[in-house]
Structure formats: C-alpha cells, structure tokens
Amino acid sequence: MLPTDRPRRNRKSQVIRDMVQETRLTAHDFIFPLFLIEGHSQRLEVKSMPGIYRYSADTVIDEVGRCVELGIKAFAPFPSISDGLKDRLARESANLDGLYLKAVADIKRQFPDVVIMTDVAMDPYSSDGHDGVVDVDSGEILNDASLEVLGQMALAQARAGADIIGPSDMMDGRVAWIRDVLDSNAFQHVSIMSYTAKYASAFYGPFRDALDSAPKKGDKKSYQMNPANRREALRELALDETEGADMVMIKPALSYLDIIREVKDRTNLPVTAYNVSGEYAMVKAAALNGWMDGERTMMEVLLSIKRAGADAILTYFAKEAAEVLRKG
Numbered sequence: 001m002l003p004t005d006r007p008r009r010n011r012k013s014q015v016i017r018d019m020v021q022e023t024r025l026t027a028h029d030f031i032f033p034l035f036l037i038e039g040h041s042q043r044l045e046v047k048s049m050p051g052i053y054r055y056s057a058d059t060v061i062d063e064v065g066r067c068v069e070l071g072i073k074a075f076a077p078f079p080s081i082s083d084g085l086k087d088r089l090a091r092e093s094a095n096l097d098g099l100y101l102k103a104v105a106d107i108k109r110q111f112p113d114v115v116i117m118t119d120v121a122m123d124p125y126s127s128d129g130h131d132g133v134v135d136v137d138s139g140e141i142l143n144d145a146s147l148e149v150l151g152q153m154a155l156a157q158a159r160a161g162a163d164i165i166g167p168s169d170m171m172d173g174r175v176a177w178i179r180d181v182l183d184s185n186a187f188q189h190v191s192i193m194s195y196t197a198k199y200a201s202a203f204y205g206p207f208r209d210a211l212d213s214a215p216k217k218g219d220k221k222s223y224q225m226n227p228a229n230r231r232e233a234l235r236e237l238a239l240d241e242t243e244g245a246d247m248v249m250i251k252p253a254l255s256y257l258d259i260i261r262e263v264k265d266r267t268n269l270p271v272t273a274y275n276v277s278g279e280y281a282m283v284k285a286a287a288l289n290g291w292m293d294g295e296r297t298m299m300e301v302l303l304s305i306k307r308a309g310a311d312a313i314l315t316y317f318a319k320e321a322a323e324v325l326r327k328g
Contacts, residue, residue: 027071030318048206070322074115090125094156101160108161117164118157129215131169151181158187176243196248197233200224203278257308264309275315
C-alpha cells in the first residue's frame, strides 16, 4: 500500500521549506565574546581559535563597530592581564582604570545602545587561576570568602556601565549576594545572567589559551558541575530563580543540548547558551582540513542550540554567522 501521509510535500521547494521552518536564527540571537589585551593597536589571532582575535582597548572599538553594522548588538568582553597585576584576591578586577573596566566604559561611551555583558569570576585576575579564593594551606576554594570579592567585582562592572552581570564562578549563593550588592548601591536596573549550569568541561581549552587563565594547581571540579549530571542543573536553576537571576545560562552548549531543553521546559526566565571555544575550534579545524563544509556546519550548530531552547547564544561564530544571514 502506498503512503497517504507524505511529509515530503512540505519539503518539495525552497519556498515551502522556508514557509514551514520552525526555528530561525537572526543576528539578534547572538552575544559576541571579545578578548581584551593590554597595549595599543594590538590585534592578535588566537592560535587555537582561527578567525578570533585578542584586541587592545583601542582596536576593540573598531571591531564592535563592524559587528554593529552586521546587526550584532550584544557583547561579552573577557580580559587578559599581565601576571604582575594578579593576586590571590583579584584586586585588579575592581580597578575602574584597569584594562577591563576602562574598555567596558569606552565601548558604552562610543556605542551607548549596545548591551555589554561582563564576566564575574576571579580567574582572569587571580594569581591562582581559580574562580574563587584559594586557601593557602589546604588549596580549598573558599566559597563564602569569594562572595565578597565577586560582589565588589560586580559593583565595579556596574559602575563602568555593564548592562548585564554574568557570574560564571559557580560559587554557592553568589546570585543573591551580587543582587544585594547591586541593589544596595542603586544598580537595580543592572541584570544578572547567571551561569546556572557551568560544567567542568574539556571544551574550554582554547579560551584559557586566549586569556592565560588556567589554574596554577588543581582543577575546577569542586565548583563547576560534573558533565554526567542532569538533575543537578535543575537544582541550580531553582536556586538562581529564587536568588534573583534575570536570565540563566548553560555552558557549554553543543554537548549539553539536553540540559538546555530541560531548563527551557522548567523556567519562565530567558535561557542562554554558551557555544564555547572548544566547540568553535573543532568546527574550524575540520573546515580548514577540508573535512567539513565550515559555513554549513556553523549554521547547523547554531540552529541546533536555538532549537534546543536557547533564546540567546554566546558564540565566537557570531560575526561570521551574521555575515551569512545578511547574505540570505
């Protein structure tokens, strides 16, 4: 018996395929991570991330301008600072005249309509390379001592002009702590996008190359989540909602599409996902070797993340994907 139900009828032409397409990408979906370095007139490619650069504060302005022309309006800068500015309490993180906060203020001054999401974690500024304060005797990451540092970091970022604070540290209670610090200092309008489920992933390697922020000793498994766990992400979600997060994030994205969907189904908050450096590097490496069509693979990856439930995507593909979308 020949089939009577024929789904292929909805695939028979490009016009029909476009008409019934369920998930669509736009440049407004993207948050573009940017790497900042000290110096002047610097634009240095990250070796493990072809097509991604580290910018000095002056050249990053030009890059933001190019992205805005493509329709990208949200950016997530990350700093790489010299070891001489690092200490165990990450004091440089609150320096309004330092590389990071000055660059944030400069971007907002030049482009007042863009959204800047800043990163709250100690590792770029820590001499230990960890996201929290390290006990000098035991090596333990001290949760409650870290909250004070993270709160002051978030406050300094708000003063510099950050629109969204992104706590990526995974310390317990940090969303409530940061919300209280911001509200107590008249920054009630500043949002918190919590890294709700940040897994202890092998996909972060190129990012740590770009910022030279790998831990000096140990690893991050006592605060980042076990990649084997699903229900734990929902526990973290419940805590973040209670503590006052405005948006939640899953990191990484591509290997955690199931977690994105689980979280999306259980919250009314916007869900974001971080398509991380290792996920980017894999696609780029395969494309450069001629093993895959880089453009098609990039767009499929991003589409899969949005289809899984992400309302916004932090991705190093943002600029390249926006160019593809502009071509139509």
